[in-house]
Amino acid sequence: MNIAVVAITRGGLALGRKLAAALDRATLLEKREQVKTADLLRDNWHRFDGFICIMAAGIVVRSIAPLLEHKKTDPGVVVIDEKGKNVISLLSGHLGGANDLTRRVAAILGANPVITTASDTLELAALDLWARDCNLVPPAPRILTTLSAKLVNSGSLKFYSDKEFGSTPEGLERVLTLSEADFAISNRVYGDSDLPFFRPRDLVVGTGCNRNTPASEFKQALDELFSELGLAPGSIRNLASIDKKNDEEGLLKFATDNGWTIDFFTSDEINSLKNLEISFAALKAVGAIGVAEPACLLSAKSHLLLSRKRKWKNITMAVAQVPSTW
CATH class of the missing domain: 3.40.50.11220 (Rossmann fold)
Structure with missing residues (x-):
């Protein structure tokens, strides 16, 4: 500071x-x-x-x-x-x-x-700080204010999480079902729930593309992929690709429009990964065994693919999850 x-x-x-x-x-x-x-x-x-x-x-x-x-x-x-x-x-x-x-x-x-501040004087969790420290994207400010007021007035809030949780701050209690909770923490979309969601930034989207693919095609592909997987775009931490795409205007604009960074990897870094399906098209085009899957795994420092490579006309995408416990 x-x-x-x-x-x-x-x-x-x-x-x-x-x-x-x-x-x-x-x-x-x-x-x-x-x-x-x-x-x-x-x-x-x-x-x-x-x-x-x-x-x-x-x-x-x-x-x-x-x-x-x-x-x-x-x-x-x-x-x-x-x-x-x-x-x-x-x-x-x-x-x-x-x-x-x-x-x-x-x-x-x-x-x-x-x-x-009420949460400090009452020795309760400050939800905005807690979310920041846990790398969670909070709900809209109006909803966060409502939750904070409820915490101060009642002294406790119940939350549901589909991932493991370590110790929780004073006033927050984990429950096992959405129906019991005041809010939820998940990178998934629960279509029948109207609970406020805190989104963990724990998803990395790997992508490859043909030259001069517009940003609109990346958006359309991502929307389709996340809708099928039931994942929340708010949980995307960043994108990943091969370094030969670091000047791809559509990809760069797509990332900028959404406030995401892009990790780029060399073909040597990508080819160092084992037990992945080899893409002979990628091998011929960029000298790498693949782009979407290995790039997201390298960026996430993970072995967990939530989605294998999906293909569209000009784009491939895959999703890896960052290992984390809150």
Whole structure:
């Protein structure tokens, strides 16, 4: 976390120097007399992941109000009084890291950490942080807010998962059927369920293609494949292919449109895999025993193919699952 320590008084600067020295990746921003606090924060707002402001909370609130965009992108903001008695998590407590930063700073100063988010004060799971740490794609923000409110109000939530789960945070209980659950975790589509789903990013789609295949054909092939398999596209971690396709415009656009990266592998890397069916067409065209199946297995670091190679006119696709336990 790249942290800015901002102070506006002589006493605040002394405290700021102490914190900047004690924290990793912390920079002290000294306000010059002719510069407004609001301008100092505005000019540095996108340079840092977190801000420690040693000043009155009201000054900070008025200064950052025009800068706020969304809790997913706003930096964490912590406020400290000049005497270092109270450390307040003011903004982006969960995703922005302000709550954790508050605890760290309070420990350094021997101060009182002030955290007001309900899940923290009640010592319950913060669903957004839990999803991020487990590499789960949460449901829509409105639904996530509803689930979080239910957790805070009732003290517990029940969830269904079709994969093994390790320890769960306080307030979350795993159940064995969808009918018992408040939400579910799965890379599969359950057509008769209206539960909110958290999607694990544990699927890799390997693909080969003919030259100049448009992005629309990749979308059509993927939609057909995932519909037949009953898999959720929201669980796709990335695509994979052979390096000879790293300039294929349709493939690159398809990945970009969906926010996916592509892992590319050489023919030597692909040919190092054993016990795969050899594609003589791929061997002739690109010098590899195949593309879709070996590429997704290499990317996923897995031996589990959820789908063998499927063929369309210009495209081949296969799906591998990333080994994982939450």
